[in-house]
Amino acid sequence: MIVAHKKRWGILLTLLLSILTVVFIAPVFIVLMNSFKGQFFITDAPFAFPDAQTFVGLQNYVNGVQKIGFFSAFGYSLFITVGSVAVILLCTSMTAWYITRHKTHITRLLYYIFVFSMIVPFQMVMFTMSKMANLLGLENPFGIILIYLGFGAGLSVFLYCGFVKSIPLSIEEAADIDGCNPLQKFFLIVFPILRPITLTVAILNAMWIWNDYLLPSLVIGSRYRTIPVAVQYLQGGYGSRDMGALMAMLVLAIIPIILFYAFLQKHIIRGVIAGAIKE
Amino acid sequence: MQRNVRKYVWLFLLPTLIAFLISFLIPFLAGIYLSFTEFTTVTDATWVGLQNYVRAFTEDRDFLNAFWFTLKFTIVSVLSVNLLAFILAFLLTKGLRGTNFFRTVFFVPNLIGGIVLGYIWQLIINGILSGMGVDLTYSATYGFWGLVVLMNWQMIGYMMIIYVAGLQNIPTEMQEVAAIDGAGGLQTLRHVTLPLLMPSITICTFLTLTNSFKMFDQNLALTAGAPGKETQMLALDIYNTFYGSIGQEGVGQAKAVIFFLLVAAFALIQLRVTKSREADL
The missing domain is CATH 1.10.3720.10 (MetI-like)
Known part of the structure; x- marks a missing residue:
């Protein structure tokens, strides 16, 4: 009796969750559907399937790619994200290890300033920071990596410090006895141990930098457009924009993220949980 | 041993610190200062006290x-x-x-x-x-x-x-x-x-x-x-x-x-x- 009741309840729940899944996916699916319709058939009837009259094949994709230079935007996004994440991992892990292992007043102060920077909203520094970038000639895909290192430092140093604290000192002392210098000790012994937290830091920073809009638009937006900046660029005046191209570019912006998620799903979810709990 | 480490301190700290100063710390402090001034390009700032804070609500x-x-x-x-x-x-x-x-x-x-x-x-x-x-x-x-x-x-x-x-x-x-x-x-x-x-x-x-x-x-x-x-x-x-x-x-x-x-x-x-x-x- 109870078993039958539980089973029925289970089926009902699965049904409910399946409906919710459809609701969750529907917005992306509707955008995909509209990306194959002529631009004047989108706004008024976004829920209609493309038909013989409205279907335009890949026309929107061709238009959109040309209008915003999608492939160069993709290239800039990829270069900036991969470059920044690599630099952040290397530099902040070294910094975090050093300030955790060599406690002085200065390193302690540094730690608190890094933690403090996490709560400062971007609007607080956006104007002065972009002037600074301008002054120092950092308005290019290389310079922006340095800026991302500065902005990513807070969270990354914080997460690395928490992990370094849990590594037993005896391992590092063994390396000292073997005559390693600090660099060898860090790269041969410590960095490999940091692997799990490195993955978390990499995923959190990659998700942030890939999707970031305001910072790249202020610093390099006039010359180098990343994907979010390029999508926003498509928005001319309200109503005058090419809805078809917009739909197609939204699809192209989502595809890399879905692929990334498909391959690294478990790590992403684990990384996001670890990041959230330590924040 | 301690002296040995000190030789490397800049290698471990400097890159992060420079980036942090340029993109966060200096802009943050400058931002606080500039909120009490009138400016258009940062270098032409003149002190106006709390006027900006008043204007934020009254203008x-x-x-x-x-x-x-x-x-x-x-x-x-x-x-x-x-x-x-x-x-x-x-x-x-x-x-x-x-x-x-x-x-x-x-x-x-x-x-x-x-x-x-x-x-x-x-x-x-x-x-x-x-x-x-x-x-x-x-x-x-x-x-x-x-x-x-x-x-x-x-x-x-x-x-x-x-x-x-x-x-x-x-x-x-x-x-x-x-x-x-x-x-x-x-x-x-x-x-x-x-x-x-x-x-x-x-x-x-x-x-x-x-x-x-x-x-x-x-x-x-x-x-x-x-x-x-x-x-x-x-x-x-x-x-x-x-x-x-x-x-x-x-x-x-x-x-x-x-x-x-x-x-x-x-x-x-x-x-x-x-x-x-x-x-x-």
């Missing part, structure tokens, strides 16, 4: 409107996101088949950037509204609920995952003992599950709170403030004060400082609450 009602709009949005979002995420997490920890699949799907929107999210929902909401012959720019009410729906779609999956992790940490014996003692489902939820879930609830509340309060990209893409500036949130108002008007840089910076203080206040309260809870355990 027009934009900042105050943005504040109330942001506050209302934050309250509604925090409540709805956390309630829905908790219900989902609760259902997904009942040991159903396919749980992993559902979890994976619900998390997807969180990976998509704010600008793209904004345009996805602009299409959907305008599509629904066009049946009534209007669109998002018709009334601030539509923009408000549009933003709430968008925020829920984006954050529910993320918060759900944290709640699931929290629920899985609660030993099943606790619930079994409660059941043996004759507690009903709701009683167990209220007196056993929820208190043990407090750490997750604090994290999720904090994350949704700061994310809603600081929202920018989604606001810019979905409504850009329309109609007029009625759906403009604080971050967007600050942006428009800097880049959408002339001679307002000082006012923009003063608004930014106020914005920072508000966010910092949230963070401090959060820290207090978490600390006091940890002491109880």
Whole structure:
């Protein structure tokens, strides 16, 4: 009796969750559907399937790619994200290890300033920071990596410090006895141990930098457009924009993220949980 | 040995420190200073005292409107996101088949950037509204609920995952003992599950709170403030004060400082609450 009741309840729940899944996916699916319709058939009837009259094949994709230079935007996004994440991992892990292992007043102060920077909203520094970038000639895909290192430092140093604290000192002392210098000790012994937290830091920073809009638009937006900046660029005046191209570019912006998620799903979810709990 | 390390200190610290100074610390301090000055290019600043802070509230009602709009949005979002995420997490920890699949799907929107999210929902909401012959720019009410729906779609999956992790940490014996003692489902939820879930609830509340309060990209893409500036949130108002008007840089910076203080206040309260809870355990 109870078993039958539980089973029925289970089926009902699965049904409910399946409906919710459809609701969750529907917005992306509707955008995909509209990306194959002529631009004047989108706004008024976004829920209609493309038909013989409205279907335009890949026309929107061709238009959109040309209008915003999608492939160069993709290239800039990829270069900036991969470059920044690599630099952040290397530099902040070294910094975090050093300030955790060599406690002085200065390193302690540094730690608190890094933690403090996490709560400062971007609007607080956006104007002065972009002037600074301008002054120092950092308005290019290389310079922006340095800026991302500065902005990513807070969270990354914080997460690395928490992990370094849990590594037993005896391992590092063994390396000292073997005559390693600090660099060898860090790269041969410590960095490999940091692997799990490195993955978390990499995923959190990659998700942030890939999707970031305001910072790249202020610093390099006039010359180098990343994907979010390029999508926003498509928005001319309200109503005058090419809805078809917009739909197609939204699809192209989502595809890399879905692929990334498909391959690294478990790590992403684990990384996001670890990041959230330590924040 | 200690001297040996000192030789390497710059190698370990310098790259991060230089970047941190350039992109955060100097701009942050300069920002505080500039909020008390009038300037257009940073180098031509003249001291004006608190004038910018007064102007932020008196020149027009934009900042105050943005504040109330942001506050209302934050309250509604925090409540709805956390309630829905908790219900989902609760259902997904009942040991159903396919749980992993559902979890994976619900998390997807969180990976998509704010600008793209904004345009996805602009299409959907305008599509629904066009049946009534209007669109998002018709009334601030539509923009408000549009933003709430968008925020829920984006954050529910993320918060759900944290709640699931929290629920899985609660030993099943606790619930079994409660059941043996004759507690009903709701009683167990209220007196056993929820208190043990407090750490997750604090994290999720904090994350949704700061994310809603600081929202920018989604606001810019979905409504850009329309109609007029009625759906403009604080971050967007600050942006428009800097880049959408002339001679307002000082006012923009003063608004930014106020914005920072508000966010910092949230963070401090959060820290207090978490600390006091940890002491109880």
